[in-house]
Amino acid sequence: MTTLKDVAAHAGVSVATAARVLNEDPTLSVRPVTRERVRAVAQDLGYRPNRVASGLRTRRTGTIAVVLPDPQNIAWSDTLRGIERAAAEHEYVVVVADAHGPTLDPQQWSRFVLEGRMDGLLVAFATVVDELVAQIAGRGLPLVTINSRSDNVDGSVTMDDATGSRLAVDHLAGLGHRRIAFLAGRGDTDVGRRRHAGYRDAMSDHDLPVDSAWILPGDYTERTARALGRALLDMPDIGRPTAVYTVNLPSALGFRAAAAEAGLRIPGDVSLVTMDDHPILAHTDPPLTAIQLPMGEMGELGARMLIEGVDGRPVRHVVTATPPRLIERRSTAPAPMLA
Amino acid sequence: MTTLKDVAAHAGVSVATAARVLNEDPTLSVRPVTRERVRAVAQDLGYRPNRVASGLRTRRTGTIAVVLPDPQNIAWSDTLRGIERAAAEHEYVVVVADAHGPTLDPQQWSRFVLEGRMDGLLVAFATVVDELVAQIAGRGLPLVTINSRSDNVDGSVTMDDATGSRLAVDHLAGLGHRRIAFLAGRGDTDVGRRRHAGYRDAMSDHDLPVDSAWILPGDYTERTARALGRALLDMPDIGRPTAVYTVNLPSALGFRAAAAEAGLRIPGDVSLVTMDDHPILAHTDPPLTAIQLPMGEMGELGARMLIEGVDGRPVRHVVTATPPRLIERRSTAPAPMLA
DNA sequence: TACGGCGGGTATATCGATATACTGCCGTAG
DNA sequence: CTACGGCAGTATATCGATATACCCGCCGTA
Numbered sequence: 010m011t012t013l014k015d016v017a018a019h020a021g022v023s024v025a026t027a028a029r030v031l032n033e034d035p036t037l038s039v040r041p042v043t044r045e046r047v048r049a050v051a052q053d054l055g056y057r058p059n060r061v062a063s064g065l066r067t068r069r070t071g072t073i074a075v076v077l078p079d080p081q082n083i084a085w086s087d088t089l090r091g092i093e094r095a096a097a098e099h100e101y102v103v104v105v106a107d108a109h110g111p112t113l114d115p116q117q118w119s120r121f122v123l124e125g126r127m128d129g130l131l132v133a134f135a136t137v138v139d140e141l142v143a144q145i146a147g148r149g150l151p152l153v154t155i156n157s158r159s160d161n162v163d164g165s166v167t168m169d170d171a172t173g174s175r176l177a178v179d180h181l182a183g184l185g186h187r188r189i190a191f192l193a194g195r196g197d198t199d200v201g202r203r204r205h206a207g208y209r210d211a212m213s214d215h216d217l218p219v220d221s222a223w224i225l226p227g228d229y230t231e232r233t234a235r236a237l238g239r240a241l242l243d244m245p246d247i248g249r250p251t252a253v254y255t256v257n258l259p260s261a262l263g264f265r266a267a268a269a270e271a272g273l274r275i276p277g278d279v280s281l282v283t284m285d286d287h288p289i290l291a292h293t294d295p296p297l298t299a300i301q302l303p304m305g306e307m308g309e310l311g312a313r314m315l316i317e318g319v320d321g322r323p324v325r326h327v328v329t330a331t332p333p334r335l336i337e338r339r340s341t342a343p344a345p346m347l348a
Numbered sequence: 349m350t351t352l353k354d355v356a357a358h359a360g361v362s363v364a365t366a367a368r369v370l371n372e373d374p375t376l377s378v379r380p381v382t383r384e385r386v387r388a389v390a391q392d393l394g395y396r397p398n399r400v401a402s403g404l405r406t407r408r409t410g411t412i413a414v415v416l417p418d419p420q421n422i423a424w425s426d427t428l429r430g431i432e433r434a435a436a437e438h439e440y441v442v443v444v445a446d447a448h449g450p451t452l453d454p455q456q457w458s459r460f461v462l463e464g465r466m467d468g469l470l471v472a473f474a475t476v477v478d479e480l481v482a483q484i485a486g487r488g489l490p491l492v493t494i495n496s497r498s499d500n501v502d503g504s505v506t507m508d509d510a511t512g513s514r515l516a517v518d519h520l521a522g523l524g525h526r527r528i529a530f531l532a533g534r535g536d537t538d539v540g541r542r543r544h545a546g547y548r549d550a551m552s553d554h555d556l557p558v559d560s561a562w563i564l565p566g567d568y569t570e571r572t573a574r575a576l577g578r579a580l581l582d583m584p585d586i587g588r589p590t591a592v593y594t595v596n597l598p599s600a601l602g603f604r605a606a607a608a609e610a611g612l613r614i615p616g617d618v619s620l621v622t623m624d625d626h627p628i629l630a631h632t633d634p635p636l637t638a639i640q641l642p643m644g645e646m647g648e649l650g651a652r653m654l655i656e657g658v659d660g661r662p663v664r665h666v667v668t669a670t671p672p673r674l675i676e677r678r679s680t681a682p683a684p685m686l687a
Numbered sequence: 688t689a690c691g692g693c694g695g696g697t698a699t700a701t702c703g704a705t706a707t708a709c710t711g712c713c714g715t716a717g
Numbered sequence: 718c719t720a721c722g723g724c725a726g727t728a729t730a731t732c733g734a735t736a737t738a739c740c741c742g743c744c745g746t747a
Contacts, residue, residue: 010464010487012703023727028705038724057462061409062703064400065732071465072411072443081425083628090420093446102443102459104411107432120441123396125349125733126410148349262631289422292601294633351733362697367735377694401733404702464703 011054020050027051031058073315074127075105076113076141078134078229084258084285084304085133088155091308092131099316101128113137118144128319131155131311135198138162151318155311157199164324166311170200170284173300173333174207174254175214177282180298180335181252182215185344186280190223190241190250192234192260201226204256204284223250227260234263242271242279251344252280258287261297265340276342286336296338303331350393359389366390370397410438412654413466415445415452415480417473417568423597423624423643424472427494430647431470438655440467452476457483467658470494470650474537477501490657494650496538503663505650509539509623512639512672513546513593516621519637519674520591521554524683525619529562529580529589531573531599540565543595543623562589566599573602581610581618590683591619597626600636604679608633615681625675635677642670 017027022043029037030047050056064070075092077085089105096103106113106121113121121127122145129150132138135157142161145152153164181189191208194201205224212219222244225237234255242249255261261283268275275281275295286301306329318324356366361382368376369386389395403409414431416424428444435442445452445460452460460466461484468489471477474496481500484491492503520528530547533540544563551558561583564576573594581588594600600622607614614620614634625640645668657663 010703013705014703024704025706025728026726029726032705034706037726039726040724043725055462057458057464059404059703060463060465061400061403062464062732063705065398065404065703065734066705068732070400071459074441081429083422083425086420086422090446097455097459100455100459102413102465104441104443107429116436116439119396120410120436120439123394124399125396125401126399126441262628265631289601289628289632292604292632293628294631294635296633349733352735353733363734364697364699364736365695368696371735373736376696378696379694382695398733401702402735404704404733405735407702 010059011056013056013058016047016051016054016056019054020047022047031056068125069319070126070128071099071101072127073101073103073129073131073312073319074121075103076108076121076130076132076134076137077105078108078136080105080107082257082259083287083289086287087304088133088308091305091310092312094305095309095312095316099313101312101316103312108134108137111136112140122148122150129153129315131315133157135159135200136195151315151324153311153315153318153324155307158326159199163326164314164318165326166307166314166329167200167203167326168302168304168307168329169333170203170302171207171210173284173302174204175211176333176335177254177284177300178208178211178215178217180282180337180341181254181280182211182217184252184280184341186252187217187344188220188223188250188252189217190225190253192237192241192253192255192264193224193226194229194256194260196226201256208254220248222248227256229257229259231259231263231266234260235267236263238264238267239271242267242273250279252282252341255281255283258283258285258290258299261285261299262293265293265297275340278345280341280344282335282341290336290338295340298338298341299336301334301336303329303333306331349398350395352395352397355386355390355393355395358393359386361386370395407464408658409465409467410440411443411466412440412468412470412651412658413443413445413460415447415460415469415471415473415476417447417475419444419446421596421598422626422628425626426643427472427647430644430649431651434648434651434655438652440651440655442651447473447476450475451479461487461489468492468654470654472496474498474539475534490654490663492650492654492657492663494646497665498538502665503653503657504665505646505653505668506539506542506665507641507643507646507668508672509542509641510546510549512623512641513543514550515639515672515674516593516623517547517550517554517556519621519676519680520593520619521550521556523591523619523680525589525591526556526683527559527562527589528556528591528593529564531576531580531592531594531603532563532565533568533595533599535565540595547593559587561587566595568596568598570598570602570605573599574606575602577603577606578610581606581612589618591621591680594620594622597622597624597629597638600624600638601632604632604636614679617684619680619683621674621680629675629677634679637677637680638675640673640675642668642672645670 017024130152158165286299290297356363469491497504625638629636
């Protein structure tokens with residue numbers, strides 16, 4: 010391993026000068042020829058600064074942690090990609106902290122916030138934000154949330170979920186559906202609330218009835234969605250919705266499975282639109298109409314903002330610029346004629 | 349941030365003693381009461397060693413990099429989970445290096461191997477292994493490959509791909525298929541070769557003809573598989589295979605799409621089995637019969653071995669213990685009666 | 688009485704980069 | 718002839734943990 014000392018020795022300058030040349034310290038005055046010599050030697054020797062050493066001095070490791078509730082959920086892959094991209098631009102690396110459950114265990118705290126190896130936290134896990142904020146208090150670790158916004162945090166990137174929900178309802182209403190159920194998420198997170206509000210507002214804009222039996226708060230898992238779906242579909246025809254809007258991808262899959270079990274056809278008997286898009290949805294049975302949100306953009310903006318935060322610049326609350334889009338596939342059809 | 353100095357001061361010992369107590373240095377002789385005092389103070393103050401500082405001295409950062417060809421491929425998610433699990437056991441964190449392409453760009457080299465921030469590399473990307481090995485030569489960075497084995501590398505974890513292929517062929521042959529095509533991977537990687545060999549051997553064990561037109565080398569992408577699938581299905585009925593075995597998940601999806609475009613039904617007109625399983629396959633049209641490989645185990649073993657390698661213990665070539673399993677879904681059916 | 692050994696620690700260099708204060712020299716102005 | 722300012726760098730402390738060499742006092746023994 011070539012160290013700065015080697016570079017300095019070969020270039021015939023002190024390590025201080027070598028460091029200052031390579032870091033382009035504006036307060037250094039040095040002859041152009043010396044400057045070039047140092048650069049050339051560094052190049053020749055293939056010098057790369059040791060980030061661990063520089064991290065010790067500067068308290069910048071060039072690493073950020075991403076905290077996700079469930080990295081197995083394929084809907085996050087775009088986000089991760091966006092984060093990676095932004096991180097790479099700034100020569101950061103990304104580690105993802107898999108929560109494996111509703112909370113982060115102490116071992117994870119330790120590795121991700123207490124040992125000084127992370128420069129900042131990008132948190133996409135609404136339910137642990139407050140706990141996390143408490144942990145990092147006074148520790149000067151910047152934290153930015155994505156996908157949800159909390160008053161206890163200064164920076165966040167969220168998407169226009171309400172419009173996403175609205176798009177789903179508009180689409181279904183346009184197909185003549187009037188009984189549109191919502192397989193929702195938890196009411197205690199702000200994403201959940203925004204998606205819910207979008208649904209409710211759009212329903213009322215279309216003068217559609219909102220039956221409380223049609224709004225089923227779930228927990229974002231396929232399993233729960235399946236159970237809720239069964240309950241919904243077991244309703245007598247007369248009260249049964251003709252369309253369902255699911256709050257996320259696993260919920261859609263759960264509902265799809267429930268419909269299949271109940272012997273109901275999508276979209277023949279019931280239409281389905283889901284929030285969260287993924288290429289795999291082109292291959293499902295049936296291909297699912299979905300709302301595409303700018304997940305990649307959210308990740309990218311979040312990572313960028315977090316890195317700015319690490320550099321001491323203020324973070325703020327922003328909303329992605331790209332609007333949600335409805336990707337029409339084959340899980341939605343005109344409402345059936347019912348009694 | 350509490351440092352070791354603080355702990356030492358509060359405990360009334362030197363930093364050397366504090367460090368040695370906390371690290372359980374066996375050569376240290378110290379009274380039990382002092383030992384306890386140091387421990388208690390560390391606990392009270394919430395002391396966590398700064399990993400950046402200790403990393404500088406010990407050249408152990410507690411971080412490993414995973415190099416994947418395409419982290420978007422959902423088939424890897426199990427593997428990543430296994431890696432995470434093993435890493436967590438040893439207090440390591442994991443960063444994933446997304447290659448975004450057929451090779452790693454220089455910026456990536458830098459961040460992942462040249463700056464001293466990684467303790468080791470876990471590589472699941474056969475085509476860049478040699479390049480990587482050359483880069484780390486003499487740098488003392490341990491490298492373990494997973495999913496493929498190379499002579500230039502001392503440690504690897506592979507799976508029994510050949511048996512996986514065999515399972516696929518056995519299943520299809522058992523259903524009466526005789527014309528079984530193979531939508532393969534690249535012939536220049538050892539995984540590709542093993543999967544291929546398994547197919548070929550199983551075919552010959554069943555006395556089935558291997559038509560070279562039925563072995564299509566692809567590149568593991570959905571796009572290519574789709575094109576190859578079209579070509580295969582455009583063959584006249586008489587020469588067209590009645591079953592296809594695809595080498596990985598994206599290939600299966602590509603083939604499925606090709607069949608749909610060609611108006612052929614799976615499994616009515618052609619059966620499909622794919623290597624690589626994922627829960628989502630229960631939701632595809634049709635649900636795909638797949639070979640489940642112990643991807644999680646492979647990741648876990650690989651990470652564990654790599655970490656042992658970091659600790660100076662020798663690495664070796666191992667094969668996962670769990671055998672491949674066929675998950676029967678609905679993309680396979682008895683062979684149609686053909687002329 | 689001298690000496691060695693051991694219990695119970697301590698002092699310090701080190702990892703590699705960086706930040707800050709400082710120095711030597713030269714030319715020029717007063 | 719001296720003072721001063723600027724140019725071109727240098728010396729060194731520091732980040733926090735760790736590894737190694739060392740030290741001091743006391744006890745037992747020859």
